[in-house]
Amino acid sequence: MTDDRSSDGGPPVAVRHHPFALDLTRPLGTANGEIRSRDGFVIAVEGERDGTTVVGLGEATPLPGWTESREACSAALDGLSGPDGDRVESDPLDGLNAEATPAARHGVSLAFADAAARESGARLADRLADGADVDPTPADAVPVNATVGDADPAETAAEAERAAAEGFDCLKLKVGVRGVDADVERVRAVREAVGDGVALRVDANGAWDRETARRALDALAAFDLAYAEQPLPADDLEGLASLRETGRGSGVPIAVDESVGVRGIDAVLDADAADVAVLKPMALGGPDRTLAAALRARAAGIDPVVTTTIDAVVARTAAVHVAAAIPDVSPCGLATGPLLDEDLSPDPCPVADGRMPVPPGPGLAGGAFDELRRS
Numbered sequence: 001m002t003d004d005r006s007s008d009g010g011p012p013v014a015v016r017h018h019p020f021a022l023d024l025t026r027p028l029g030t031a032n033g034e035i036r037s038r039d040g041f042v043i044a045v046e047g048e049r050d051g052t053t054v055v056g057l058g059e060a061t062p063l064p065g066w067t068e069s070r071e072a073c074s075a076a077l078d079g080l081s082g083p084d085g086d087r088v089e090s091d092p093l094d095g096l097n098a099e100a101t102p103a104a105r106h107g108v109s110l111a112f113a114d115a116a117a118r119e120s121g122a123r124l125a126d127r128l129a130d131g132a133d134v135d136p137t138p139a140d141a142v143p144v145n146a147t148v149g150d151a152d153p154a155e156t157a158a159e160a161e162r163a164a165a166e167g168f169d170c171l172k173l174k175v176g177v178r179g180v181d182a183d184v185e186r187v188r189a190v191r192e193a194v195g196d197g198v199a200l201r202v203d204a205n206g207a208w209d210r211e212t213a214r215r216a217l218d219a220l221a222a223f224d225l226a227y228a229e230q231p232l233p234a235d236d237l238e239g240l241a242s243l244r245e246t247g248r249g250s251g252v253p254i255a256v257d258e259s260v261g262v263r264g265i266d267a268v269l270d271a272d273a274a275d276v277a278v279l280k281p282m283a284l285g286g287p288d289r290t291l292a293a294a295l296r297a298r299a300a301g302i303d304p305v306v307t308t309t310i311d312a313v314v315a316r317t318a319a320v321h322v323a324a325a326i327p328d329v330s331p332c333g334l335a336t337g338p339l340l341d342e343d344l345s346p347d348p349c350p351v352a353d354g355r356m357p358v359p360p361g362p363g364l365a366g367g368a369f370d371e372l373r374r375s
């Protein structure tokens, strides 16, 4: 398995997957509904090289709205193993469509990338950077934002204050669940609580129409926002482009998230629809595809930000490697581990001072996931 895949005449590999279900500590309120739990699959690809077994680890954690359903993900993964879960000769990635089943493709492509990185002794970040021709060498830590869900102004401000006290200097607040006036009060309360030294982002998850979005951003501009994420529905690239145009100068920069999944990064760039592109490896079909999208955004003058879909520790760690491979990456939405009540394994990249360390290799995290690898 020197290549990232089994094909090209490489030896047969076994692809295993097993399900997990993790509750959030408390529901995360978004304009697209509450996220309460995360169901997914740990994926292991096992191959042999010169008599030693290499096991690469991946994770597929679907989130309908961003990825395929759990059922579709499960079916796609089931289709990969032979009749008795035995070894397959063909390239398992060939059977996975990144648009139709991005989470499944994420899981399997990550497992192959982890295996290849382990074999070469490199960190996943270095392997990804090599594959995408990125220079310089990936960073040893990435800046991250705290993720603050919907709640009333006092609770939102208290949570923001806790995050700032923990060392976060960038916060992302979910908005769009309540009316614009209520969100303005929430953002005002947060700004007052954390002061001017903390960057604030808001994420409306597509909740507003054009008129509401304009009104919301005009009012929110007073609080010096770093950006507003998905202020309009995913499809409305034209509306996003004009929101960006009319707000330029005095206004709030525009970020897209759902639009990238629905329309693709190239359509977003062509439409001049955003200043920032939020990229979710789980929704884009894998770490490799996410880094490629980030570099395309960068080349077009759009700032890439990598985030999770509230993934378990394997996919979260992979996303840290992706972010580290992007030169001078802006704060990313990767500090979502603490939102989970439990996890698959201890976290090899605990947040400290608003940053997550990139674990030493080889692969995802050296020996940190060895127990998962055996299961």
Ligand SMILES: O=C(O)CCC(=O)c1ccccc1C(=O)O
Pocket: 035, 063, 066, 145, 146, 147, 172, 203, 205, 257, 307, 308, 309, 310, 332, 333, 334, 336
């Ligand atoms: O970006 C972050 O801070 C965390 C990730 C996040 O907000 C998120 C998590 C799950 C599903 C959707 C989203 C989103 O960015 O809209």
Ligand SMILES: [Mg+2]
Pocket: 203, 205, 229, 230, 257, 258, 278
């Ligand atoms: Mg978002």
